[in-house]
Amino acid sequence: MGYRSNDILGKPEWSFNRSVFKSVGFSDDDLGRPVIGIANSWNELVPGHANLRQVAEHVRKGIYRAGGTVAEFGVIGACDGTAQGHAGMHYILPSRDLIANDIEVMVQAHRLDGIVLLGSCDKIVPGMLMAAARLKIPAIFLPGGPMLGGIEFDGRKADLTTMSEALGMLRSNKIDEKTYDHLEELCGPTCGSCAFYGTANTMCCMAEALGMSLPGAALVPAVYADRLRLAEDTGKAIVALINSQTNADKIITYQSLENAIRVLMATGGSTNAILHLSAIAAELGIAAEKMMDAYDRLSESTPQIAKVNPASKYDMEDFYRAGGIPRVMQEISHLLHLDCLSVTGKTMEQNIKDYKFKYPADNNVISTLAKPFSKQKGVAILRGNLAPDTAVTKPAAIDPQMHVFTGSARVFDSEEEAEQAILNGGIKEGDVVVIRYEGPKGGPGMREMYKAMKYIYGMGLAKKTALITDGRFSGTNNGCFVGHISPEAAEGGPLAAVQDGDLITIDIPKGSLHLHLSGQEISARLAKWQRPEPKFTSGYLGVYSKLASSAAKGAVVKI
Template sequence: MEQRSSTILSKPDWSFNRSVFKSVGYSDDDLNRPVIGIANSWNELVPGHANLRQVAEHVRKGIYRAGGAVAEFGVIAACDGTAQGHAGMHYILPSRDLIANDIEVMVEAHRLDGIVLLGSCDKIVPGMLMAAARLKIPAIFLPGGPMLGGVTFDGRKSDLTTMSEALGMLKSDKIDATSYEQLEELCGPTCGSCAFYGTANTMCCLAEALGMSLPGAALVPAVYADRLRLGEETGRAIVALVNSRISAEKIITYQSLENAIRVLMATGGSTNAVLHLSAVAAELDIAAATMMAAYDSLSRSTPQIAKVNPASRYDMEDFHRAGGIPRVLQEISSLLHEDCITVTGKTVGQNIETYRFKYPPDTNVITSLDKPFSKQKGLAILRGNLAPATAVTKPAAIAPEMHVFTGSARVFDCEEAAEAAILKGGIKAGDVVVIRYEGPKGGPGMREMYKAMKYLYGMGLAKKTALITDGRFSGTNNGCFVGHISPEAAEGGPLAVVRDGDRITIDIPGGNLQLHLSDQEISTRLELWHRPEPKFTRGYLGIYSKLASSAAEGAVIKL
């Protein structure tokens, strides 16, 4: 069977294309090899991507040594951290679809034989996985690795998000300005994806659980030499996949998605993974309802066996040294589809059997099925009259005493208004902060309520209040929170008619999000409700706000 690239590079009919390649330095020898793309999201703006130029050089080495030719191109990557709390966050989730589309265009326009996907952060990883599922060519995802933890602060190693917690402490006179300024210098000591188990590292871990990354690739820190060796190994592996005709569609299946969900639950990963795995599944025409049912059912039978910041004081380097995803897969192997094929060319089960751990086990970070940290769900799907479709929460990051909480609504129609109220001392114990019109369409872009939660933590209200939204949360958030409420307010969901003082109950064990109003009262309020004007009518956000599906469907662009 001929390579894809040979269909546009064979002599003499395609000599024009050969001349195009030769004009940028390719040789006849190169053009007789499988042409392997490297989709590299390196840039100087995102810490998780700052080392990808160096990693790419080692991937190139591996590809050439294995007999391939390299075609590297750039992919956009925006930083969730920098975008937090302002208009830039509107663009972050929508960028996921742009990334998938960008890679699709480059691969198909140039008939590449295989692709190595280099990325690390929140929307880049799922965007790349969406592209892999869509393109049905051999593909491997390789992250840049997490950063190391910072100076100890508030009883644990700090990370970049510690600054937001510290701002709440500064505003409430719990720390002084000097300590605050020193923390700015010391909380992010290296490049890499953030040192906590947020969405970025969650998605890198789930890519490995899907079988789309080499074993152990998710958690080797960005500054470790092993990260470069993984680059070369990945380069060799993609050529082997091309030669073996093992495409991404054979690796990303419903069964491998179930494996990823198991790992998500077992490790207490980010709530955003629900959006992203659903988006990947949509590329395979797997229904959103099927995925939601899988999250719900698998969460009930998957104990939490790993605890990492924000659920504990241990960071990503600790998670790596404890054995990372290979150790997690080993411990929950009885719950997995071990016959799923992976980018090694071997099955999940075979990878587990042959993996060589470099560090001893650490049961403070990763334990076992018979001695789990919790038998409760790492993530939970809620429903109720306030979330008729679904909502998502993360019990693993919520204090047990807050798993059932009833309070009075304090309603805000945007993120900024809520944050201002929190910092001014306008939220009190017993309040349920409601932030609406932040969903996929209404936001648009489903912004993260990261700062609001961090400010509540810093103000000492994390265990005394709750926050609910049709927006999202960062994987580093803790406290009592519920996001992804569907239908969203902008689509006429019940969240749109909540008023200050209404009573709301979050019942995680019962799987319920309840507004204490009669169905008749909710219906009457909705009849008087008027759909707000869209915030953006031009540019990409204008397109996204019109075409985005609900959070329950992965917030993908839907035609």
């Protein structure tokens, strides 16, 4: 059959290109096979990527065995955890678009026949999936797998974010420095994406639900031997996709995006998935409004049947052993588009039917539709006079008694100001912490208010206060929180009009975020508002702050 790479490797017109490949070590036999890229985000800075060099070797083995030629290249991948709470977090969300662009450039410049995408963490996974949707070539995604849980602390296995909760406990004299230092050594015992159901693992699960990963690939722990066997099978699968001419846009469709949304709601995944699924949909020309309507509509009829940290004490290894995404999709199968195609070459219905579970079911982690953990939304869209273009929250991580909350605004114009006030004891019961100018443009980069929520938890205020922002949250956050408020404050959204002492109501059952002011008063305040100077005027962040769309549209770069 004719491969894409033949377009630039046919003799004699393209012998120059052949000589370039041969100078790297490729042979005539290699150049007669499909040339398959491995976009590898391995590095020594991110725990979720530290094992990807070894994983890539097994992908290579599978490609060679199936008759393909491997061309591996590197992709950037920054760590959300390391970037938390300082200027580095401005770069994390914008890196998603860079990753998509980087892969596009490498695939198109070298006319690759297909691509295997290796990544595990928050913005790397959606960036890779955006590239797959954009390129419309055979593609398959493989994560490195989650890490194992750490020492038991505060009633559950610790994870890396436990340190932030513990800092609040240390500051409020609930634990001593010896306990705190001991926790630092033992909260993250292995490599892998973080052991909780945050954005990293949520997006790996979304890739599987979309059909872009082999069944079960999302949750096999990084240190399990099955992760390497999956890698070899992934290598074989990409060759089969090329031979069957199955491009990624046959797999990532509006129907498969609806499947992913169903799985997101059923598992109570990260709110950031809404941002990223919208960005992937944008690559296919699917309007943001259509996606927002889908989140609203599907959340109403999708009960939560999986409960994982931060919504429970069970971590990702427990989720995997309980059956993971295959068990969830099997349980909610009548809600899914089962005729959607996957990278196995089979439909989702066939994948669910054929999947072999290695461990017994655990209803403490994955329940049934007959006995769901909650009939309420796992992730919810809010609207109101504070969020005309929507906001996002996560009922699955919020105590039911906090699903309706009215409090007095404490307003901060940056993440750092809010964090300092929390640690200094400046937030009291009944407050609604408002953190603004942290949206896609205003941040820029829509930083996560992760530490602020962890500090509130550590100070014992998680069930007594709320936090709202035009920024984002980590998938591990719990407490009462609302993010992605659109339009953002830097664009003159109503959030810019809020003042200390204003009453704000969060009403999740009604899908409402309301500022207790008249429309006339909000308009009068905004008439006096002055747009703040951009925080960055040069470099990539200077460009991003000018071109980023709103959170309601996926925060994608729009020219």
